[in-house]
Amino acid sequence: MIPEFMEASKYLKVTALAGGVGGAKLLVGLDKVLQPGHLSAVVNTGDDFSHFGLHISPDLDSVCYALAGLADSVHGWGRKDESWQVLEEIRRFGAPDWFALGDRDLAWHLERQRLLSEGKTLTEVTAHFCEVFGIQSRVLPMCDEPAPTLIKTKEGEWLAFQDYFVRLKCQPEIADIALLGNREIAASDLVIEAMLEADLIVLAPSNPWVSIDPILALRGVRNSLQGKPVVAVSPIIQGSALKGPAAKMFADLGIHPSSEAVRQHYEELLDGFIFDDLDLPDAENWQSSAIINQSFQTIMKNDEDKIALAEAVISLGARILQGR
């Protein structure tokens, strides 16, 4: 065990910004190693959309299912022990089946829609899920308003994120990305509170463009980061993303995808940066900066990997705090 971690894990309050699958894995690690209630996860809702009249929050669901131990680790999305009765029948109607709605997953979409229809906020509904499944960390949607991420293709068409991501399988080349539906939107009060209370801010290994940037774009977020140590974990390893279009987005936008590119993307915010051991040779050429760079085994195949990376993140945060 890393020595700084031993002490720091007893008191540190961490607020982590995250998207879906990759981010959720690190959140599981942090949830397991921090004191109960000391982790707040601020989760991207830029991917949220309405499907069959139901509000669907893909990133929130990935995070909640992962923290509840309900996630399907084989597919990397959705629920484990899932069945597909409803989707099979939906296909009989010739209805859209590009978004895979499992039966258990659907039960939560229905209950969320019911609670939203009653006037509850997405924050309240998410808290209800956490209560039902005994999640002790706080899971916070980044805001309660619709804040859609829009993707502009090289053909000039604007796409809703799920259209780009799931229906078109990320194939269109990206010309531009519009965050928060091109409007000014404030983070929820609880998000700002979680940022201000945190000893350490973590940018999870999620897509910088469409998972972390939407959160950072919310009014109040960058201000509340002032003076806080911020540690990011690179989602890019050896020029690729383990899951999702992050690397392709860098390339579409004319940037060579690499952990260095991720570091530069976040540079003005960062105090510490964790990248994969596989990228260590490249790191030797990085331009010097005030950021503490550290390599680690960042591929999380099981809970041990998640815990080890969480410990490395906390240790690096503790080092930064001690150096102040």
Add this chain to the structure above:
Amino acid sequence: MIPEFMEASKYLKVTALAGGVGGAKLLVGLDKVLQPGHLSAVVNTGDDFSHFGLHISPDLDSVCYALAGLADSVHGWGRKDESWQVLEEIRRFGAPDWFALGDRDLAWHLERQRLLSEGKTLTEVTAHFCEVFGIQSRVLPMCDEPAPTLIKTKEGEWLAFQDYFVRLKCQPEIADIALLGNREIAASDLVIEAMLEADLIVLAPSNPWVSIDPILALRGVRNSLQGKPVVAVSPIIQGSALKGPAAKMFADLGIHPSSEAVRQHYEELLDGFIFDDLDLPDAENWQSSAIINQSFQTIMKNDEDKIALAEAVISLGARILQGR
């Protein structure tokens, strides 16, 4: 085979007013014996409600599932070969489970909601279902606007119909019934067209108070019945309803439940009335009127029963038409 039926079935166009289960059985019989496209079913939507954000039309679904051969004949509602994965998971959330949402049933609720969200009318959405499942009869929701039936209890509380019917299992005593949400609502254009085109109007063996009366209360319906032969089939047999609260509603409203009470309920509209053979002894005491009363085996346990009753209805209609 009844002789009048032989000839009449070749040309008669029938428009039947119906609620859910009992009415749907007769519709199946009529669908099978009439020429393709010669049956229009006008179906009560007073029971429609929103559940988990989805528009649910219990009577329309019973009719559509029955005509598509998809109905669960054991339970008398919902889909055959049904599974319950979603409902099981919904219970884990402590969400309301009083309305049994089967997986296959739910697929249609989702697709209907999706199409309604796109701006389609309930009439158009229902036509889509009929097309997918090859139903040749026309199934028409009585109107496209919300037209809720409300139940006032003896305690003075007004209940939405599904609250009374499913959640409270029809236990509260009824003091009053308000149709169409106490507003003036017109029947859809296609409903009026179907009434005007019909050679014979049938009131299916459905609940007179909450299945047939809402349709009759719509603006335009009673006018379009003028001069048409109308035949009703009693849903009350030996003082009871085979399914649902029809008999209890008569009693709550101070009327002894009987096929005679049904006949009197519809009296001003009727030319012919079919009641069950079991009620034949009572019928001898009925006051004479211009209505042709006829007893028949009205309990429909299988398709043969449904076809036989449909033939009896058409024959009686043909007799009335010939007598003009």
